[in-house]
Amino acid sequence: MSTLFIKNMVCNRCILVVQNELDKLGIVANNIKLGEIILEKDLTTTEREALENVLDPLGFEVIDDxxxxxxxxxxxxxxxxxxxxxxxxxxxxxxxxxxxxxxxxxxxxxxxxxxxxxxxxxxxxxxxxxxxxxxxxxxxxxxxxxxxxxxxxxxxxxxxxxxxxxxxxxxxxxxxxxxxxxxxxxx
Missing domain, CATH: 1.10.10.60 (Homeodomain-like)
Structure with missing residues (x-):
């Protein structure tokens, strides 16, 4: 399991939007809560780039530091x-x-x-x-x-x-x- 931290997830609707995008990409999340996605497995570089590309226009950002x-x-x-x-x-x-x-x-x-x-x-x-x-x-x-x-x-x-x-x-x-x-x- 790995955790991604997402900037600007502030409501339950945000969680639904992120879940929907993960489903479209075929990325399995064990749990999604405000600002956090707990993934079943680590993302490949390609999967991470694809996720960042769909989240960015929606106002979300994967944060690393x-x-x-x-x-x-x-x-x-x-x-x-x-x-x-x-x-x-x-x-x-x-x-x-x-x-x-x-x-x-x-x-x-x-x-x-x-x-x-x-x-x-x-x-x-x-x-x-x-x-x-x-x-x-x-x-x-x-x-x-x-x-x-x-x-x-x-x-x-x-x-x-x-x-x-x-x-x-x-x-x-x-x-x-x-x-x-x-x-x-x-x-």
Whole structure:
């Protein structure tokens, strides 16, 4: 078995797209999750080139270097935490990342900042704001319920952070209903 690391896999649809491309190429994967493909066997050079050629136009990229793989893992843990889990409990981001990636948070934080030019915390906030936009557009939850679901201590705190990132209050964003959402891989 071997593992490939793929940049920009941010949702379940991405997993389906990658699975579909692997099937077309006849490449067997034992497991596909955000940012990772566990293959039944190592790829030949020809298979790898063919895979890279079909993934690239779809916005995915096979990544080889250790630091880039770690950055993708950090992003995928954050994306999963914000977009794919119902967080009933208050979670400490540094603990979640350290536990998931088996590295000291200071190492992860410094690496992320050096490579991405922003902090893990800012990336985390940007992801939370994108999720809040999604919840506002769905119009199924009150702002208070969204604040609770996204683990904000108050609606005021959520509103201040939202405005700092977007320049709009949540209620103004909801009123204009313009498509202000960014794809997750562009956050």
């Amino acid at each position: 250790k630091k880039s793989r770690m950055i993708e893992k950090i992003k995928n843990v954050i994306i999963d935490l914000v977009h794919h889990q119902d967080n009933d409990a208050k979670t400490n981001l540094s603990d979640v990342l350290s536990d998931a990636l088996h590295h000291d948070y200071n190492y992860l934080s410094n690496l992320f900042s050096d490579i991405e030019g922003t902090t893990i915390e800012k990336y985390f906030i940007a992801q939370k704001v994108e999720k809040i936009k999604e919840l506002l557009v769905y119009d199924e939850l009150s702002l208070s319920e969204i604040a609770d679901r996204m683990n904000y201590s108050s609606v005021a705190y959520l509103s201040n952070q939202f405005k700092k990132v977007t320049g709009l209050t949540p209620s103004h964003f909801k009123q204009i209903r313009e498509d202000k959402r960014k794809p997750l891989d562009k956050v």
